[in-house]
Amino acid sequence: MTGKEIITKFKTFFIEKGHVEIPNAPLIPENDPTTLFTSSGMQPLIPYLAGEVHPQGKRFVNVQNVFRGQGALDDIDEVGDNRHLTFFRMIGNWSLGDYFKKEQLPWMFEYITQHLNLDPEKLYVSVFEGYKEIPKDEESINIWNEIFSNVGIDPKERIFPYGPKKNWWSRAGVPENMPVGELGGPDSEIFYDFGAELKIHENSIYKDEKCHINCDCGRYLEISNNVFMQYKKNANGEFDNLPQKNVDHGSGLERFIMATENEPDVFKTSLFYPIIQTIEKQTEKNYLDFTREMRMITGHLSSSVFIISAGVTPSNKEQGYILRRLLRRAIDSFEKLKGRELSPIIESLVNQYKETDPVLVDKFEEIKNTILEEQGKYEHTRKEAIKFIQKKYSLTPTLSHRERIKGEGVGDELMGQTEISADDAFILYSTHGLSPTQIKSLGYVFNDQEFANKMKEHKTLSKTASAGMFKGGLADHSELTVKGHTATHLLQQALRDLFGTQLHQIGSNITSERLRFDFNFDRKLTDEEIEKVEQIVREKIKDSLPVHFEILPIEEAKKVGAIGLFDEKYEKQVKIYFIGGSGKEGDHNAYSKEFCGGPHVNNTSDIKSFKITRQEKIGVGKQRLYAVVQ
Numbered sequence: 001m002t003g004k005e006i007i008t009k010f011k012t013f014f015i016e017k018g019h020v021e022i023p024n025a026p027l028i029p030e031n032d033p034t035t036l037f038t039s040s041g042m043q044p045l046i047p048y049l050a051g052e053v054h055p056q057g058k059r060f061v062n063v064q065n066v067f068r069g070q071g072a073l074d075d076i077d078e079v080g081d082n083r084h085l086t087f088f089r090m091i092g093n094w095s096l097g098d099y100f101k102k103e104q105l106p107w108m109f110e111y112i113t114q115h116l117n118l119d120p121e122k123l124y125v126s127v128f129e130g131y132k133e134i135p136k137d138e139e140s141i142n143i144w145n146e147i148f149s150n151v152g153i154d155p156k157e158r159i160f161p162y163g164p165k166k167n168w169w170s171r172a173g174v175p176e177n178m179p180v181g182e183l184g185g186p187d188s189e190i191f192y193d194f195g196a197e198l199k200i201h202e203n204s205i206y207k208d209e210k211c212h213i214n215c216d217c218g219r220y221l222e223i224s225n226n227v228f229m230q231y232k233k234n235a236n237g238e239f240d241n242l243p244q245k246n247v248d249h250g251s252g253l254e255r256f257i258m259a260t261e262n263e264p265d266v267f268k269t270s271l272f273y274p275i276i277q278t279i280e281k282q283t284e285k286n287y288l289d290f291t292r293e294m295r296m297i298t299g300h301l302s303s304s305v306f307i308i309s310a311g312v313t314p315s316n317k318e319q320g321y322i323l324r325r326l327l328r329r330a331i332d333s334f335e336k337l338k339g340r341e342l343s344p345i346i347e348s349l350v351n352q353y354k355e356t357d358p359v360l361v362d363k364f365e366e367i368k369n370t371i372l373e374e375q376g377k378y379e380h381t382r383k384e385a386i387k388f389i390q391k392k393y394s395l396t397p398t399l400s401h402r403e404r405i406k407g408e409g410v411g412d413e414l415m416g417q418t419e420i421s422a423d424d425a426f427i428l429y430s431t432h433g434l435s436p437t438q439i440k441s442l443g444y445v446f447n448d449q450e451f452a453n454k455m456k457e458h459k460t461l462s463k464t465a466s467a468g469m470f471k472g473g474l475a476d477h478s479e480l481t482v483k484g485h486t487a488t489h490l491l492q493q494a495l496r497d498l499f500g501t502q503l504h505q506i507g508s509n510i511t512s513e514r515l516r517f518d519f520n521f522d523r524k525l526t527d528e529e530i531e532k533v534e535q536i537v538r539e540k541i542k543d544s545l546p547v548h549f550e551i552l553p554i555e556e557a558k559k560v561g562a563i564g565l566f567d568e569k570y571e572k573q574v575k576i577y578f579i580g581g582s583g584k585e586g587d588h589n590a591y592s593k594e595f596c597g598g599p600h601v602n603n604t605s606d607i608k609s610f611k612i613t614r615q616e617k618i619g620v621g622k623q624r625l626y627a628v629v630q
């Protein structure tokens with residue numbers, strides 16, 4: 001079964017059950033500078049899971065391209081085993097306060113056993129065992145008992161409860177790590193058993209350990225995650241019930257492919273093996289002997305291909321930095337195997353994905369050039385790093401740069417090792433962008449502990465600098481954040497009142513501490529202009545304007561003058577927030593009209609104060625304002 005067939009079967013199955021297909025959101029979230037990548041299918045649905053009304057209904061299905069290389073969802077270091085990827089396609093379905101466990105679990109079992117034709121004998125499940133005030137998930141246990149009994153399987157050997165580390169899902173991970181306002185819930189995962197005779201198991205470091213479904217040995221594979229999204233963290237660190245009980249289900253397409261092909265190594269599935277074979281050709285080495293390196297090349301390059309096709313180029317910042325890290329890791333492994341050319345591997349990758357992602361074919365040249373250019377830059381960086389050390393330590397270059405970089409023509413033992421200070425190693429890390437492993441591969445040794453201390457200092461500093469980056473903006477639905485959100489709409493309208501309607505939002509980030517609003521404008525605002533904007537917003541607050549939303553056909557929304565990003569390709573119905581007018585349904589005579597998921601305050605008078613605290617230029621023709629509300 002190809003990836004495309006699995007996707008089609010899934011969509012058909014859920015559409016027949018009344019689900020609406022929602023679009024694959026861009027890999028780099030639009031209009032949302034709070035998070036670097038789309039890392040789960042639920043990300044674009046957060047306001048609706050929290051209780052906002054969705055214009056298309058309550059049941060959704062989609063396939064979302066996700067990248068997991070940031071924050072709590074960072075799998076970059078996991079790549080190299082039999083199943084982890086940082087880029088994958090997530091097949092999902094959602095219930096926004098509609099059906100719940102007793103529908104979702106039997107449906108998934110039905111899809112997996114009757115549409116993917118997986119043998120029920122090979123399936124196991126996990127459920128939440130409870131934690132603090134959240135009880136054990138007896139309801140799911142009962143449902144699974146019935147499901148397994150119905151197919152003649154003794155449920156006792158199939159259902160396993162686990163704590164929050166394994167069976168709790170939130171974007172931030174375990175309950176302790178969740179910020180106030182973040183959504184989360186217990187989950188029930190489905191596992192596929194590749195069998196006790198698995199070679200990977202016998203050869204692995206786990207061979208003497210008792211195997212269980214969450215064992216890392218590779219025998220069991222988690223193929224499906226059904227999250228019962230029903231809680232929100234409050235300021236006391238406890239969990240409140242959301243206004244509705246949601247289902248957030250996601251399964252990795254690549255893992256379904258592994259299970260349907262009964263192939264415990266994702267890199268040996270029909271999706272990836274042709275790529276591995278191209279690597280074997282380019283390196284003249286065997287996958288069996290260099291499994292980890294070839295997995296890293298394949299895994300990191302495939303993520304890179306999708307990130308580049310989303311418009312990112314390697315740099316030292318944000319998405320560009322992550323891309324650079326991925327590419328350089330792939331290149332490290334490729335050089336270790338003394339590989340010849342990357343281009344045929346990129347070509348093979350695009351070929352393998354073209355059925356589900358034809359856009360890669362159109363962008364092939366751009367993708368290839370970006371990767372090859374970065375390969376050149378990386379080589380240059382390492383030459384510069386070598387020059388820096390040779391100068392600093394007055395070394396006579398005994399080996400040419402190329403030899404040092406590639407170990408060409410000499411055995412590792414002959415390349416020699418030069419001892420450098422942890423300070424200098426840190427300079428190579430922070431200014432030349434080389435990781436400790438990459439520094440070592442140039443033949444330099446240093447005190448690991450001292451280097452680690454330096455890193456720690458640096459991390460504390462940069463954490464302070466980037467606080468808020470991964471906070472997820474509106475994912476936090478605390479009172480102050482919601483007030484800040486409504487104030488942002490007022491701020492946008494006030495700016496348009498002053499400077500005209502060509503001015504519009506290009507991004508926003510709202511936390512309980514402050515709001516941040518980015519817009520297209522080519523200069524700083526004067527003090528008087530800032531004051532004027534503040535005055536308008538404060539006036540609107542004082543006027544106690546009602547806030548309400550309506551779901552409108554997109555054409556009508558445009559007609560009434562609503563502003564925002566309208567994605568005409570997919571959405572027929574959109575949700576518009578109105579601030580002002582009578583607040584009654586059908587009254588579109590409002591001060592601010594914006595396409596938005598919510599949530600908002602009910603009346604602007606709920607906001608007690610508004611103050612602009614700072615402005616900055618964030619790029620050509622781009623300004624940013626910070627403000628606080630109470």
Ligand code: SER
Pocket residue numbers: 039040041042092169225226227248249250251
């Ligand atoms: N949100 C869950 C995940 O991303 C299920 O969709 O794994």
